[in-house]
Amino acid sequence: MDSDLSRYSRQILFEPIRESGQLRLSDSTALVVGAGALGTVVCSQLVRAGIGKLRLIDRDYVEMSNLQRQMLFDEEDVKHVLPKAVAAKNKLEKMNSQVVIEPIVGNISIENINDLIKDADVVLDGTDNFSTRYLLNDACFKYKIPFSYGGVVSSRGMTAFFIPGKTPCLRCITREGEGDGQTCDTVGVISPAVDMISSFQVTETLKYLTGNQLALRQTLKTIDVWHNRHYDMKLSNSDPECLVCWRNEFPALQKTAQNEETVLCGRDTVQIHRKSDIDLEQWENRLGQIADIKRTPFLLKAALQEGIHFVMFKDGRVLVQGTEDPVQARTLYDRYIGS
Structure with missing residues (x-):
């Protein structure tokens, strides 16, 4: 050998x-x-x-x-x-x-x-x-x-x-x-x-x-x-x-399949739009154990860690606040929200 x-x-x-x-x-x-x-x-x-x-x-x-x-x-x-x-x-x-x-x-x-x-x-x-x-x-x-x-x-x-x-x-x-x-x-x-x-x-x-x-x-x-x-x-x-x-x-x-993230200029925020709708009550229950939650009839705000927040909308949009880096925003989205 x-x-x-x-x-x-x-x-x-x-x-x-x-x-x-x-x-x-x-x-x-x-x-x-x-x-x-x-x-x-x-x-x-x-x-x-x-x-x-x-x-x-x-x-x-x-x-x-x-x-x-x-x-x-x-x-x-x-x-x-x-x-x-x-x-x-x-x-x-x-x-x-x-x-x-x-x-x-x-x-x-x-x-x-x-x-x-x-x-x-x-x-x-x-x-x-x-x-x-x-x-x-x-x-x-x-x-x-x-x-x-x-x-x-x-x-x-x-x-x-x-x-x-x-x-x-x-x-x-x-x-x-x-x-x-x-x-x-x-x-x-x-x-x-x-x-x-x-x-x-x-x-x-x-x-x-x-x-x-x-x-x-x-x-x-x-x-x-x-x-x-x-x-x-x-x-x-x-x-x-x-x-x-x-x-x-x-x-x-x-290329249209990759157009999920938009950096919101001057807002330290990346918008990710993968889903067609979001059940705010469901996500309040799901994220409530790991984040500070505030829900209104229109959106859900989740404070996940210092300086990072999610804002989730009924139409499927999620704002990742606290970063302008699409890669970091995708990482956080995948970690806590998934597909």
Whole structure:
């Protein structure tokens, strides 16, 4: 065995992989979007397994509340306010110096998705919102790149491995705006659920990259580790009304799809308009445990942290007050409001 492969000797002994599969893996590039709970587990497993190149993009920085479930970070990263992509690179290179790690501090968007995805063999979802997932889904299906989807909140998680031309896409099994609004910052999350879903994501990725496509799971898997529930929904035919699978329209790649944020000049405020309507009473109850709330017949004001407020309107608009940075505004919106 080549000395460079000796570190993977136990993986190479696994019959479905062997040395040929390991060599295929070492020639592969993975794009991981998001270095949070899912993304850190995904990156760790891929790097330890011997992926050739890992490109990682994340827009956030490490905070103390991340350490409960985001396995690549520690208190020193919090102390130095390191961007997650940078902190992840520092840890991953110590695990496996053979892997090329490309960290990108920023937000994935219609403007940069083509450059990020162009040479990837697979894209793995480590995000926390469906608007970004639809962007990844549409780009992957446009460029014929497999998409390993995963999502976790509370003790629940979902995952599926989508292959353009062979499986339906994410849009076939979910609908924009159908999310229940729950996020890890409103209902919490436990680490075992994260570990399980991300491990399923990586397992399917390893099957694909090592040439074991016949072993791929053909289901959308849903688990609730606390309540001992496991479901598998077969990925059958694409939805005949799907804009991506049947019409090749890729709506998230259209510039109008990205026109969600507007910086309100001189007001230290960013307006985000993703939803068609907002139930103010529902959101008063949902955010009341973590914010100071004031509701009128027309709007809901939520003071989330010092200097940051949400103003929510019935028509679906949300003002993020206390910043003029669209990336920070999106981060706060995704954290507390979600899809």
